[in-house]
Amino acid sequence: MPPDLPNTTWESMYAPYDQATYQSVLQQIMLGEVILDIGAGDLRLARQMANLARKVYALEIAPELFSRAIEQKPLPENIIPICADARSWDFPCDITTGILLMRHCTHFQLYAEKLLASGAQRLITNARWGMAVETIHLDAPRIEYKDLQLGWYACWCGSTGFKPGLAHLLTEELTSCTFEVDACPNCSARKAKSPDFAQKLHSA
Ligand SMILES: C[S@@+](CC[C@H](N)C(=O)[O-])C[C@H]1O[C@@H](n2cnc3c(N)ncnc32)[C@H](O)[C@@H]1O
Known part of the structure; x- marks a missing residue:
């Protein structure tokens, strides 16, 4: 429970x-x-x-x-x-x-x-x-956060944000889309805060 x-x-x-x-x-x-x-x-x-x-x-x-x-x-x-x-x-x-x-x-x-x-x-x-x-x-496919160069992201853990990067890589197209990602910085922060987080997910 x-x-x-x-x-x-x-x-x-x-x-x-x-x-x-x-x-x-x-x-x-x-x-x-x-x-x-x-x-x-x-x-x-x-x-x-x-x-x-x-x-x-x-x-x-x-x-x-x-x-x-x-x-x-x-x-x-x-x-x-x-x-x-x-x-x-x-x-x-x-x-x-x-x-x-x-x-x-x-x-x-x-x-x-x-x-x-x-x-x-x-x-x-x-x-x-x-x-x-x-x-x-x-x-939908998700990429790992580490593989995203820069841009808006929404993570499978529920976090969202903008991954900063080199300004010259930021195109019009990149600013208007959101990448589905996994393993964002917040994922590791959550796991560290709650060691049984991953276990709860798998037993659900
Ligand atoms: C912000 S209210 C939104 C209610 C409804 N979706 C609406 O838009 O009118 C969130 C509701 O989720 C319920 N809730 C929160 N955690 C829940 C859970 N673990 N299981 C079932 N209901 C939950 C709360 O009791 C609350 O009524």
């Missing part, structure tokens, strides 16, 4: 996003998809996704959010509410796309690995860039 999420961390707190953020998620969803909404809150986004998707698994750790939401308005049949901890709950194998609207998430890599292992193809999230929502193709 993962350790409890202290209820004083940003990650454990419920805060809805604005409709513009939800819209940037909804426009990426394809008709008939099977969605896993990780940290579904009071189901306000899940209800909107249910109009497009075939099925929405809505996963939330805080039971009171669900009970209040369901009391207020019955759920459509294609929303499956699951009150569990996303870190330890086994993801079903029919998911096509994961949703992670949780900008203070410290378990990005764990969720990405679990989605990939369950057969999901995409993850739509703001966990790496804060307020900006991105769509990640979970099986």
